[in-house]
Amino acid sequence: MDHDSPQERWRRRTEIPLAVGSMLFLGAYAAQVLVHDMPQVWRHVCFAVVLGAWALFAVDYGVRWRMSGRGLKYIRTHWLETLVLLLPLLRPLRVVRLYEAIQMRHGEPRxxxxxxxxxxxxxxxxxxxxxxxxxxxxxxxxxxxxxxxxxxxxxxxxxxxxxxxxxxxxxxxxxxxxxxxxxxxxxxxxxxxxxxxxxxxxxxxxxxxxxxxxxxxxxx
CATH class of the missing domain: 1.10.287.70 (Helix Hairpins)
Structure with missing residues (x-):
């Protein structure tokens, strides 16, 4: 992929926000599951964080799909991103993508x-x-x-x-x-x-x- 293409620029801009969203999603979901006596207001906050993280992934997926201009072919060629959007269990894997980006220095992996x-x-x-x-x-x-x-x-x-x-x-x-x-x-x-x-x-x-x-x- 061209490093100056709109898709690549969008990917670089969203790498950190999506990784942060993944960690917030995991933290909020963990709090909901593990803290049984959580006050209702904090439970609502955690639910809002989980919903907001999903919305962030949905916006990113929609933008990438629109930029590709490939229609339904995009889903077949980017099946992992589709699964991450549909299955909450896989969203923390975005953190691995951030680690990969950090490891790349001057175009070469460390x-x-x-x-x-x-x-x-x-x-x-x-x-x-x-x-x-x-x-x-x-x-x-x-x-x-x-x-x-x-x-x-x-x-x-x-x-x-x-x-x-x-x-x-x-x-x-x-x-x-x-x-x-x-x-x-x-x-x-x-x-x-x-x-x-x-x-x-x-x-x-x-x-x-x-x-x-x-x-x-x-x-x-």
Whole structure:
């Protein structure tokens, strides 16, 4: 993409506001879920923050769509932005985008490709795990027959789900909880595959360089 294009200028201008909106969304949602005796006025404030963050994402998505001039093709080629708009669970991932922008200095990343993959995957796991635990706890704690009744239970279940271990001692019983479980399973598989593939590629590169150095020494 042209660095001086309107789309790129808009992206640079909105990177920080969207990341701040993501953190405000996560903080307000966490307060709503975890603070059970919150005064009604503060609960309204948190709801307004959550709604405002969604509106910010919606405006950004609409502007990007309008600037692209591609109509419905934009949705197919920018499916991640569409999911972030529709699924609140994914909105904290905007913080990872901000971290990526900070790492880019003078057009070059400060970290190697393998380090960036691992750092981004780690940040994504932390953000998705916390948001997923909040969502499951919110919908499960008062559900009949639920065994995820504390936030600690939700965190434990989220860790076992994202790591694809799945002990089975805790499991959601509500439709929303199970939908979150499916999303976390898919994200866990993708992130685990990215980290494993990156680490394997790094090992292959290291061994290849060592073999090349050994052959060079033997030829001398």
């Amino acid at each position: 970290l190697s490709l393998y380090a960036r993959v691992m750092v981004y995957a780690g940040l994504s796991v932390l953000l998705l795990g916390f948001a997923g635990a909040l969502a499951v706890y919110h919908h499960e704690r008062l559900a009949p027959g639920a065994n995820i009744t504390t936030f600690g239970d939700a965190v434990w279940w989220t860790c076992s789900t994202l790591s694809t271990v799945g002990y089975g001692d805790k499991a959601p019983v509500t439709p929303v909880g199970r939908l979150v479980a499916v999303a976390l399973m898919a994200c866990g598989l993708g992130l685990l595959g990215a980290v494993t593939g990156s680490f394997s590629s790094w090992l292959i590169q290291v061994f290849t360089l060592e073999d090349a150095k050994r052959r060079a020494r033997n030829r001398r």
